[in-house]
Amino acid sequence: LLFVIAIKMVAVAQDSYEPFLKEGKTWKYNHDNPFTGNSYMYSVVVRGDTVINDHAYKKIYDVSSDAYQYALREDGKKVYGKFQNSDTPKLLYDFGKNAGETVSEVTDKDGETVVRVVSVDQIKYGDRLLRRMKVVEDYLENDEVYYSNYSTWIEGIGSECDLTCPFRYDGNYNNFNSCWIGDEVLGDITLFSAPTAITSIKDIPNAGHRSSVNSDTPIYNLAGQKVNVSYKGIVIQNGKKKLVKNQRGRFW
Secondary structure, eight states, X not given: OHHHHHHHHHHHHHHOOOOSOOTTOEEEEEEEOTTTOOEEEEEEEEEEEEEETTEEEEEEEETXXXXXXXXXXXETTEEEEXXXXXXXXXXXXXXXXXXXXXXXXXXXXXSOEEEEEEEEEEEEETTEEEEEEEEEEEEEETTEEEEEEEEEEETTTBOSSOTTOSSOOTTOOEEEEEEEETTEEEEEGGGGTOOSXXXXXXXXXXXXXXXXXXXXXXXXETTSOEEOTTOOEXXXXXXXXXXXXXXXXXXX
């Protein structure tokens, strides 16, 4: 009986969906341009409704300037964006796709491209299970892939680089920091490097022994900025806080 109940709970978790658009929902990002040295944080918030071409959209505002930016709408598990410089809505995410399926509408580049889902798993944040998708944008020439651009999508959150950028392109130096609504934090930077949902990332214990920071896995400081192994101080990697004490990426 317990086994049957457990199976049903897993099935419910897999069928559940974290809505993308809610009134008052806020995303924060870090912008760090290594070429200009320009560094700042910015936030966008869902505020109000509008109707465009008979479709209901939510309006997105910049928090600091209170300026309208663009509109988003949710159709099932698809998220569309309507931008001021375009008459055509753009499909940003499709959180209903499974591994091996394609989402060819999601691209900003000219030429022939195919977006496909590489893998899907679930991560746990607090008491919520979120669907995480590894996706790749393949650039084709004569039916052959000559370049691939990888990204991660998390339901209710979006991508790692910006709310409206399903893939990172040249000139995009934005990184997801956190997301919340009211007093409830819906996610932070550890979502993109957290292990598959077996343990909550909030419950992962800190390392209690000397070890090394792995340069192959993204490393962040407490401001949510990506750093390399030479960074000294407290960093976050794989959902764990680590204190780096020297230039070799050693920590205690």
